[in-house]
Amino acid sequence: MTRTALVTGGTRGIGAAISVALKDAGYRVAANYAGNEEAARHFTEETGIPAYRWSVADYGACAAGIAEVEATLGPVDVLVNNAGITRDAMFHKLSPEQWRQVIDTNLNGVFNMTHPLWPGMRERRFGRIITISSINGQKGQVGQVNYSAAKAGDLGFTKALAQEGARAGITVNAICPGYIATEMVMAVAEPVREKIVGQIPVGRLGEAREIARCVVFLASDEAGFITGSTLTANGGQYIA
Structure with a gap:
């Protein structure tokens, strides 16, 4: 049975x-985005994955967007x-x-x-x-009290909801990435980036595909006994 994510x-x-x-693992996939239409269009052209625009900060928009996805692809099995966004500032x-944002x-x-x-x-x-939580949700970070x-x-949401979903066959888990080589991180000045890498025991930034593999595992039937858990993927920078 093909499931929808x-x-x-x-x-x-x-x-x-x-x-x-x-998608590569065999799921029907819908990708949500909030604002960058050009990036979303390019993503869909490259991957064939449909993209749907709404803000996750708006409950009504989420309900309507989910209804549209389910009408097209079927009931969502994997969310x-x-x-996520950042609005960094010293407190x-x-x-x-x-x-609030x-x-x-x-x-x-x-x-x-x-x-x-x-x-x-x-x-x-x-x-x-x-x-997808964050290493900074585990250890905190200067200038990111809000984040x-x-x-x-x-993480608290995950632990509590996992207990409610367990007997209904629903698992609820979180992943806390460390510093990943995304566009945002790679845009940081090289001296700052080198300082970040110096704090990571494995000696490099993570790759987005490494986080993706964690998701594919947790979404699988084989992960049915894992719930309420936090999977840390940070190169040893913070040991939870």
């Missing part, structure tokens, strides 16, 4: 790698909560708007996407919820 923030960076890996300079996308967005899908997964007695709080909240 929905990846938020699924047309760029780690999300794009996840979308492609799930990958990958969409004394952090504005309420910067706090990050919480709305990175934490509320996980609720907004998962909640409309939950009844169908319970009814079908199968589901995979996989949320670290949201990503830590994702």
Whole structure:
């Protein structure tokens, strides 16, 4: 049976790698995106994976977007909560708007996407919820109080919801990537990047496809005994 997967923030960076890996593993895949239409169009042309635009910060938009995906591809069996933003600032300079934007996308967005899908997964007695958190949700990071709080909240969400989903055949897990060689990280000045790499015991940045492989495993039937877990993929930078 071919299952359907929905990846938020699924047309760029780690999300794009996840979308492609799930397609290669035999899933029907829908990729959500929020704003970059050119990147989404290019992604679909390259991969054949359909892209759907809505903001995960808007519950109504999530419910409508999910309904559109399910009408086209069938019930969503696997949800990958990958969409995320940063609005970095030292706390004394952090504005309420910067706090709200990050919480709305990175934490509320996980609720907004998962909640409309939950009844169908319970009814079908199968589901995979996989949320991409962050190393900084585990250890914190200077200048990222908003981001670290949201990503830590994702881990609490995962642990609690896993207990509710277990008897319904739904697993709920999180992945905490470390520093990955995405467009955003590679745009950082080389001296800063070298300093980051110097803090990673394996001596390199991670690759998006390495996070994607973690997702493919957690989405599989073989991972049915794993729930409420946090998989760390950070090259040994932080041992949880």
